[in-house]
Amino acid sequence: MSDMSRFLAFSLLLLSLNSFGQSQSERTNVYGTIFSGYSGQPLEVGFLTFIAENGKHYWANTDSLGKYTTQELPSGLYKLNVTCFGYSEQDTIINLEPNQSVKIDFTVSTDCEFNKELALKDIESGIPKLLLVGGIAPLANSKRDKKFERKYSIEYYDFGCNPETYECLADYNKTIVKYLDEQFGRDWRNSVRGDIIEKPHNRR
Template sequence: MNLKKEILTLIMIMICGLTSAQVEIRGTVLSELTAMKPDADIYIEVLQSRHPGTIADSLGKFRLEYLEPNKEYLLKISAFGFPTQEFEVVTSTGIANELFLLKAECEFDAEKADSDWQNRTPKLLLFGSIAPVANTKADQRFEKKYKIKYYDFGCTPPAMDCLKLYNERIFELMDEKYGKEWRKKVRPDVEYLN
């Protein structure tokens, strides 16, 4: 009889342990601009906690495991080019599935592309680096022929999602005006040109 009692007690302890281990947050991080995963690495930190945090996968998904049930957690989510943002999540006794939309502050987007095109100040945006690549004579001829400028942000570019929206709209406008021939002559480091 004692053995049955001990086995039952052990089973109960294991069930309680498994139940508490199931408290987690499963999240998906998307860009508010594109409704897709931001084109950057995404870091999730659990504030005011000893939890180590995590990194989202290639789809923007992440898991935070071994959390306390019925507790409010403050998550800090950061991605290159996006302002760091904080989100509150309250756990239950199981798995909390959450969607997090990151807001970007875009100086360049599709509307800015339309405005620049109308004002005859369009640009082809480059991601750049600490030491930007200078225009060659061929690049200067391209700029003159197509009335557009290459624009390199150097080491402080905005969110890649902003660059994508701007450049893709400029590509559409260039195709409408010049056909697709210009694509063969453009610099290869122009972002999002397929």
């Protein structure tokens, strides 16, 4: 190899290393927390999709504390989609500058058919329910379930595998549990179905 060829090869190597170093240094971290607009609490079932201008996708999801963080993203414009099961999706455009750590929090909303307010209305109307998620399809109540319903003037309501937002259902059931405790003491807890949402323990 001639001296000129060696020089050109060395120059190309330096150029590629320099470009690689620049691309690495121009990356940005994005982190934050996703909150429920219903309760204000962090959500542990959030998914985020970052779509770059060139169409490349990057993903992140929340942990048990509702927090997320990305791997280093190349700088540039992104469409960001936020999805949480049972909550409204959010789409936004973000511009990531080089060498930054950007915090972006989100609050997602949900429409609750079942909640604490409905539970109080159902109690007043004499038709309170205990909500449960039984599986792929709503399960028919057994003789034991029917006996429980008659004894405590309550109705099991099974969502199958398509429940509403969990925290809304939990608020409904907690209100009904409090009502049953006030009306019947805690003995009813020994015979209630095990798959009701937010099943109470029979500990004092």
